[in-house]
Amino acid sequence: MTSDPDAPDPDFSLDHVRREGLMASPGTELVTHDGTGRVELSFNVEDAGGAPPTQRSVRVPPGVTVFDSASWNGIAIDSTCGGHGTCHKCKVRVTSVVEEVAQRPSRNPTPVSRHDVRTFTRDQLDAGWRLACLVQATRDLKVDVPPLTTRPKAATVGVGRQVILRPAVQKRYVELAEPDLSDQRTDLDRLLAAIDDLAPQPDLHALRRLPHVLRAADWKVTAVVVDEVLVDVEPGDTTGQRYAIAFDLGTTTVVATLLDVALGTPVGVASMLNKQQPYGGDVITRISATMLDPQTLPRLQQAAATTLAELAAQVCREGGVDPQQVYEVAIAGNATMTALVLGIDPEPLGVAPFVMATAQPPTVLASDVGLDVHPRARAVFFPALGAYVGGDIVAGMLATGMDRDKRTRLFIDVGTNCELVVSDGDRILSTAAPAGPAFEGGAIRCGMRAADGAIEVIKLGATPEDAVQLGVIGDVEPKGLCGSGLVDAVAELVRVGLLDVSGRFVPDEQAPEVAPALADRLTRIGEERVFVLHRPHADAVPEECVVLSQRDVRELQFAKAAISTGWTLLLEELGLEHRDVQQVLMAGSFGSYISPASAVRIGLVPKLPVLRIVSAGNVAGEGAKMALLSVRERAGAAALLQEVTYVELSDRPDFNDRFVDQLAF
Numbered sequence: 001m002t003s004d005p006d007a008p009d010p011d012f013s014l015d016h017v018r019r020e021g022l023m024a025s026p027g028t029e030l031v032t033h034d035g036t037g038r039v040e041l042s043f044n045v046e047d048a049g050g051a052p053p054t055q056r057s058v059r060v061p062p063g064v065t066v067f068d069s070a071s072w073n074g075i076a077i078d079s080t081c082g083g084h085g086t087c088h089k090c091k092v093r094v095t096s097v098v099e100e101v102a103q104r105p106s107r108n109p110t111p112v113s114r115h116d117v118r119t120f121t122r123d124q125l126d127a128g129w130r131l132a133c134l135v136q137a138t139r140d141l142k143v144d145v146p147p148l149t150t151r152p153k154a155a156t157v158g159v160g161r162q163v164i165l166r167p168a169v170q171k172r173y174v175e176l177a178e179p180d181l182s183d184q185r186t187d188l189d190r191l192l193a194a195i196d197d198l199a200p201q202p203d204l205h206a207l208r209r210l211p212h213v214l215r216a217a218d219w220k221v222t223a224v225v226v227d228e229v230l231v232d233v234e235p236g237d238t239t240g241q242r243y244a245i246a247f248d249l250g251t252t253t254v255v256a257t258l259l260d261v262a263l264g265t266p267v268g269v270a271s272m273l274n275k276q277q278p279y280g281g282d283v284i285t286r287i288s289a290t291m292l293d294p295q296t297l298p299r300l301q302q303a304a305a306t307t308l309a310e311l312a313a314q315v316c317r318e319g320g321v322d323p324q325q326v327y328e329v330a331i332a333g334n335a336t337m338t339a340l341v342l343g344i345d346p347e348p349l350g351v352a353p354f355v356m357a358t359a360q361p362p363t364v365l366a367s368d369v370g371l372d373v374h375p376r377a378r379a380v381f382f383p384a385l386g387a388y389v390g391g392d393i394v395a396g397m398l399a400t401g402m403d404r405d406k407r408t409r410l411f412i413d414v415g416t417n418c419e420l421v422v423s424d425g426d427r428i429l430s431t432a433a434p435a436g437p438a439f440e441g442g443a444i445r446c447g448m449r450a451a452d453g454a455i456e457v458i459k460l461g462a463t464p465e466d467a468v469q470l471g472v473i474g475d476v477e478p479k480g481l482c483g484s485g486l487v488d489a490v491a492e493l494v495r496v497g498l499l500d501v502s503g504r505f506v507p508d509e510q511a512p513e514v515a516p517a518l519a520d521r522l523t524r525i526g527e528e529r530v531f532v533l534h535r536p537h538a539d540a541v542p543e544e545c546v547v548l549s550q551r552d553v554r555e556l557q558f559a560k561a562a563i564s565t566g567w568t569l570l571l572e573e574l575g576l577e578h579r580d581v582q583q584v585l586m587a588g589s590f591g592s593y594i595s596p597a598s599a600v601r602i603g604l605v606p607k608l609p610v611l612r613i614v615s616a617g618n619v620a621g622e623g624a625k626m627a628l629l630s631v632r633e634r635a636g637a638a639a640l641l642q643e644v645t646y647v648e649l650s651d652r653p654d655f656n657d658r659f660v661d662q663l664a665f
């Protein structure tokens with residue numbers, strides 16, 4: 001059993017954490033938060049061309065910087081230092097500061113860092129100007145984002161990663177001399193001589209277009225080169241239009257980010273449910289579906305292709321970009337999603353000994369995966385470490401710099417299949433833990449996806465007025481419980497004592513002593529004990545309420561035990577203890593939204609101060625962006641195949657005993 005997370009850790013000091021670089025960048029005034037709940041940031045993004053600003057609202061766990069919140073959601077803010085507080089370019093105006101000052105003139109509640117003082121005048125500070133990477137969002141904020149002013153040579157992506165722009169997509173504008181009888185060089189030689197820094201191989205599409213385009217455009221053309229292949233010649237100067245799309249191809253949700261690879265900035269972001277959903281919520285069900293009916297594989301492939309195509313069309317529309325100017329896409333997906341979108345039989349992934357067709361899928365044409373972008377656009381895939389630690393996790397490792405950071409870090413991507421990576425700055429180990437569907441709302445009585453009506457945050461209080469406080473997505477009537485709400489519910493019930501360490505609700509007669517304001521919410525549906533989180537009306541019977549049942553607690557308990565057994569064994573392999581972990585990165589669409597405090601309380605992550613538990617966002621999508629912005633980073637992803645050791649846990653003789661040890665809260 002583990003110790004009380006509220007007890008001060010004797011080995012922990014803020015100064016230590018600051019020195020390790022685990023807190024926000026130097027110069028940030030310390031903003032404390034308890035690691036629970038959500039804050040909302042309302043961005044007003046100004047347009048460089050003078051078009052009306054666009055409004056975007058995002059909800060993030062408290063403590064995430066304004067810079068990261070924006071960048072996770074595809075909003076570009078100037079930067080050349082990667083969010084480290086040194087370039088002084090990430091200027092934004094926190095407009096809510098002005099309202100706050102008006103309300104409480106004695107105190108300016110949005111802190112001013114010493115870097116802010118160096119960057120802005122007093123008047124600007126009073127008007128709310130701040131460096132975005134130094135403002136931690138600990139409450140709701142309104143933020144004006146000015147248009148980009150610099151033509152960057154680098155872009156900030158992932159978790160504070162600074163990427164020097166060297167995309168595989170290159171363009172060169174040339175004005176060629178017309179041939180004559182004294183200069184009968186071929187069209188291709190003439191063009192290649194003018195772009196001799198690239199030396200590409202021509203492809204047939206480009207050759208077919210070359211003679212006509214050169215002459216029609218009066219020999220003023222732009223050569224389009226992707227990964228050392230001349231894929232097109234375009235009339236006139238189109239060097240300003242270089243786009244690529246990064247896809248996070250998740251089992252549940254697919255996210256697309258349209259990137260301007262010349263600037264390194266996102267132009268549009270869209271997400272939707274994977275259209276493979278009707279074939280099953282998790283990879284095993286989909287693999288089983290292909291085994292039962294041979295027609296299912298092409299249908300699943302088509303469903304994935306349609307999802308990607310619709311998202312591509314949507315981001316191009318949003319960004320006002322001609323899809324023909326999208327020359328490359330990167331796809332980060334788990335091994336099953338990757339196999340299915342490529343039409344590769346996934347059956348061997350679903351049965352022991354769990355073997356992939358290949359660790360590194362080949363680069364194909366984007367049209368091969370159903371995309372209607374430039375006809376010669378490439379689709380690149382991430383390598384996979386194993387059947388259950390796929391390309392999405394390799395992309396996540398790239399985005400979080402797991403291979404370069406010298407600190408001891410634990411990366412957790414929470415989902416039905418939970419992937420774990422531990423690095424001690426020298427060795428990197430990874431494994432997968434079967435966590436089951438609880439985090440996605442599956443097998444949970446009132447479980448649902450993180451959509452409108454889902455309870456995502458829960459706090460329990462001691463008085464009837466604040467007995468149960470709920471944060472609900474969309475601020476609508478609660479309909480159910482999503483993964484982060486489930487974790488909060490259990491963590492809070494453990495904290496107030498209504499759940500004991502074994503995960504059982506305390507007996508009815510004990511409840512009024514333990515938590516008087518909450519005891520009447522402990523009731524039954526049939527034989528099963530439930531805790532009522534939301535009553536739609538005063539007379540509602542338990543069946544009409546949003547409840548947490550005893551079985552739900554068990555489901556979460558099994559999930560967290562699988563995960564914590566996984567990272568405990570990985571740490572042991574490296575000769576490390578829990579407290580040696582300097583940073584925990586909670587990744588993925590579920591992990592990023594789990595409250596750090598609740599994750600610590602139920603033992604989903606090591607018992608560490610919440611400042612060490614970092615929401616890392618959609619790191620698979622960020623890794624895909626990095627691969628498109630930098631061929632060097634792309635090579636880094638390939639190198640991870642050699643650097644990371646995959647550890648198989650399921651055949652360890654002590655696995656079951658360890659799992660049982662980890663069930664307690």
Ligand code: FES
Pocket residue numbers: 067078079080081082083084085086087088089090131132133134
């Ligand atoms: S100071 Fe460089 S990103 Fe904030």
